Amino acid sequence: MENQQHDEAHAALTAIDAGRTAAAERLVSPLWYHPPLGILVAGYLAAVTSRSIVVTLVASPIFFAGVFALVSVYKKITGLWISGFNAGRASWWTAAMSVSLLALYGLAYAQIWSVWAAAATAFIAVNVFGRLFDRTLRASLRTGTVAHPR
Amino acid sequence: MKAALNEIIHAPNRLQICAFLISVDRAEFSIVRDMLGVTDSVTSKHIKILQQAGYVQIAKPTGQGRVKTWLELTPSGRLAYAQHVDTLRRVIADSP
Numbered sequence: 095m096e097n098q099q100h101d102e103a104h105a106a107l108t109a110i111d112a113g114r115t116a117a118a119e120r121l122v123s124p125l126w127y128h129p130p131l132g133i134l135v136a137g138y139l140a141a142v143t144s145r146s147i148v149v150t151l152v153a154s155p156i157f158f159a160g161v162f163a164l165v166s167v168y169k170k171i172t173g174l175w176i177s178g179f180n181a182g183r184a185s186w187w188t189a190a191m192s193v194s195l196l197a198l199y200g201l202a203y204a205q206i207w208s209v210w211a212a213a214a215t216a217f218i219a220v221n222v223f224g225r226l227f228d229r230t231l232r233a234s235l236r237t238g239t240v241a242h243p244r
Numbered sequence: 245m246k247a248a249l250n251e252i253i254h255a256p257n258r259l260q261i262c263a264f265l266i267s268v269d270r271a272e273f274s275i276v277r278d279m280l281g282v283t284d285s286v287t288s289k290h291i292k293i294l295q296q297a298g299y300v301q302i303a304k305p306t307g308q309g310r311v312k313t314w315l316e317l318t319p320s321g322r323l324a325y326a327q328h329v330d331t332l333r334r335v336i337a338d339s340p
Contacts, residue, residue: 097339099335099339100335100336100339102249102254102335103332103333103335103336103339104336105256106254106256106259106332107329107332107333107336109256109259109260109263110259110260110263110329110332111263112260112263113259113260113261113262113263113264113267113279114263114264114267116260116264116279117263117264117267117268117279118267120275120279121267121268169272172275173271173272173274173275173312174268174270174271174272174275175268175269175270175271176267176268176269177269180269235267
C-alpha cells in the first residue's frame with residue numbers, strides 16, 4: 095500500500111516537473127518586446143525631465159498607451175502573463191531596473207545636460223534587465239524554485 | 245499510514261494544470277490545452293472541476309477582438325497546490 099503511494103507520489107512530481115518545464119519554455123519574451131519598451135521608457139524619462147509641462151502632458155498618454163499596447167500584444171501572442179514584481183527570484187531584476195531608472199531620473203532632473211545620456215542608459219537598462227529577468231525566471235521554473243510567487 | 249492527498253488536484257492532468265498556472269499570473273486556455281496535449285473538451289472538464297473547487301478562476305475579457313478564456317489559480321488554489329506538493333514530498337521522504 096505504502097509502496098503504491100510512493101510510486102504515485104513520484105509520478106505526480108514528474109507531472110509537476112512537466113507542467114513547470116512547459117511554463118519555462120513558453121515564457122520567452124519575443125525579441126521585439128524589450129527594444130520598443132526601452133524606447134518608450136527612455137522617451138518618457140527625457141520628456142518628464144525636460145521641465146516642460148506641455149512636453150510631459152503630451153508624452154504621458156503616449157507612454158501609457160504604448161506600454162498598454164505592448165503588453166496587450168505580448169499577452170495575445172504568448173497567451174501568458176506574469177508580473178515582473180511577482181516572479182520570485184527574477185523579481186530582483188525588476189527591482190534593480192526600477193532603482194536604476196529612478197537614479198537616472200534623479201540625475202537627468204538635477205543635471206539637465208545629462209538627459210540624453212540618461213535616456214540612452216534607460217533604454218539599455220530596460221533591455222539588459224528585461225533579458226536577465228527572462229533568463230532567471232526560466233531557470234527558476236526549471237529548478238522549481240518559483241513555487242508560488244504570490 | 246496513508247497520507248491524505250487532495251484528490252481534486254492529484255489527477256495527473258489537473259496536477260499539471262496547477263503546476264503550470266502557479267508559475268504564471270494568467271494563462272490562455274489554448275496554451276494550457278497545448279501543454280497537456282489533449283482536446284478542448286478534456287481540458288474544459290478538468291478546468292471545470294478545478295473551478296468548482298474554487299481553485300481556478302476564469303476570465304473572458306471582451307472588447308479585444310475574439311474572446312479568449314484566461315485561467316488563473318485563486319489564492320485557495322495556490323494554497324491547496326502547495327499543500328499537495330508538500331504531502332507528495334512527505335510521502336516520498338517517509339517511504340522505506
